[in-house]
Amino acid sequence: MATWALTRGLLGLRHVRGAAVKLSNSGHQFATASTVISPEPQTDSVRGEFLPANNVFMHDIFPKLQLKPVLTISDKILALPLEKQDPFRVSELFTVKDLFDARVHLGHKKGCRHRLMEPYLYNSSLDYDIIDLDKTAAHLRRALDVTAQTAYGGGIILFISRRRQFCHLVENTAKECGEYAHTRYWQGGLFTNAHVQYGRGVRLPDLVVFLSTLNNVFQQHVAIREAGKVNIPTVGVVDSNCNPSLITYPVPGNDDTPVAMELYCRLFKTTINRAKDKRKQMELLRSLSELSSSSS
């Protein structure tokens, strides 16, 4: 759809969308899921709740333009999850009680508190901040849904965490769900200077999941800024000492306790595996229906 529009000479238009389509950014062409697989249809109304408010749509600028995309089989497959609410049933994966048992609500002390995290805090007891688990649950559901949508669409998901305790755990999680991980020293320019770092024609991740947004010296991870620069949506577990502003889908929660980290890893892994299985199922169904329709 996006490529179709581009060929019509509307190159000047820039979209900033959530997880759907990535267009060229200041002349750099990054091969994205949408260009490799045929682009997703413009079903904004269903996904409206997930989109940031400052989006500009084609029909706003060109109200009389009739855009009739030709939907292929993959478009129909990709459209399926968009027609339902919570298509991957991520809300069944956890409850607020599970979050409490995994000590997700435990934040740092008042001195470490980040000003922008105050809306997500429930209270503080003896100067220890407590994160509001209702908000966490809602954000986590949204984040898992985005992850599932990306995995369903065949996108690349990159797990990032610079905590040495959980490096092995995160890498194993990534290996088990067939995605990618980066829990080591972040060389500057891995995204912004990708052609030099990796080689020509590399495909960058379509979603970056931060299981801890700080690096070893308690500063914001460089990858958050880099992902923002190259328009890659980010999901991040933000503790009470982290800055949630640049992260697309923040999930306020504890990132220090092993139990909490294991919970997050398990949740993300399950979601991604589910989404991929669903996709395989859909493709199988479609191919079977194709066969039967062609034979009959």
Added chain:
Amino acid sequence: MINVPPLTPHRELETTGRNYFSWRAGSRLWRKNGANTVYHRPDDSPPRGKLTTRPYRLARAGSRCPFTLINLPVIPFQLYQTKQGNNNILTDKFTLISARKVRALALGHKIICSGDVHQLPPLTRLSSPKMAANSARVVGSLLRKSVNFVSSTRPVTLQFCRRICGTPALHRKNLGATGPEKFTAEFIQKQVEEFEIGKRHLANMMGEDPENFTQEDIDRSIAYLFPSGLFEKSARPLMKHPVEIFPKQRAVQWGPDGRPFHFLFYTGKQSYYSLMHDLYGRVLKVEKHQDQLRAKGLFPTEPKQIALGTSRWLTKEELEALLVEPISSQDYECFIQLMERLLTMPCCSLEQQFVMNHRRQLEAQSMHQVVPPLQKDDAGVDFSTAEGRRKTSKGSVVVRDCGAGRLTVNGQDYLHYFSVLQDREQLMFPLQFCGLLGRFDLDCSVSGGGRSSQAGALRLAISRALLSFLSQSEGEAMRQAGLLTPDPRVRERKKPGQEGARRKFTWKKR
């Protein structure tokens, strides 16, 4: 390829036999006594770039240049001084083209000229990877019928393709930034095809069979066609298969859909980090095993250690070769630290195989003294042979257990050969040390060096030969006496600026 059309001179080149010229810098051309001609740019525009003021000069014919002369017109375009300060593409060497090269060139082949390197383009290959990677290399000139020069009055038109040498990007040494896209699989494939075709051309040129043209033949032909007196062998023109010239590139790391194959691809150092991940996983596994044993109460008090033997860890270079990836020294140290940590654990013998894969056996440190075998000749007499060297002398001796005490050197009696007492003492010392003076017959042969070094060589040879007649302890005594140690001292070379090896010239205060 950039073709600069030939700019004709305003005035014809006066040919008085002085047809050899050299490209020294060049801005404006000057005239002097009719010997040289003046050329100007057709439009007399002001010179661009940083110019030198040294003029052209036409050298005299018959100058001490062994090459045939080419009547090349002076191309009236400005030669710019590059940032490196050299005068540009066309160095002196280029114009001095030998007859042999010219013969090859006259067959219609082009020249690729860059510095000292002249090859048979466009199909043959370049001299060094740097040349290959340099995307701004100079391409060709077409030389038409330029064989007979000396009295030719007709200027030969020379089309030059020259490099645009303005941009700093081209002077950049870091070719890694521009490099990787050059060495794509298609590029290498193209180079291989060009190499094969060029090989056949070369074989035809040399009048040999193209089918059975081996690499040695290629080297020989190139050495013949482009003789180079450069001392640095790697700077000489060469023509090798592209696989040997271009560095090994890793295959593309992702599939047709763009998804990388390795889960740690985005770290940039996938092999190294996957090794570390694997290693840490093994550490955790060993810890878990230990915990299980402890829980059952079966924790061994004397755990079995890994038999390291005489082995060492892989060096950084060996690890890089194993991983096919460059690693930094910090990375290497982290790896060794984690390995050592694995070794400190009591139950580390679980991972013996893994650890030994990353260790190498040490070579034997000590050189055991090789005892020459004791042989028996036809008369039933025991004898042994040994050799020895000292400075530039080489000697060998046959020690016979006859009991006569005779010494023959090069057929002569030793008294005649070694007239100086000191030399004879040297020969006798091993026998005197072992107390076997009158027992053996020695048949020596020695060559090279002077009298003293010959004596030393023979002494070493005698000591070695005696080992086969002695016991272990006596042999050890000989070793400790220094009889079995070859003297490593050789003559030190004289250095320039000094009178000798160490002696300096007389210092004069004023």
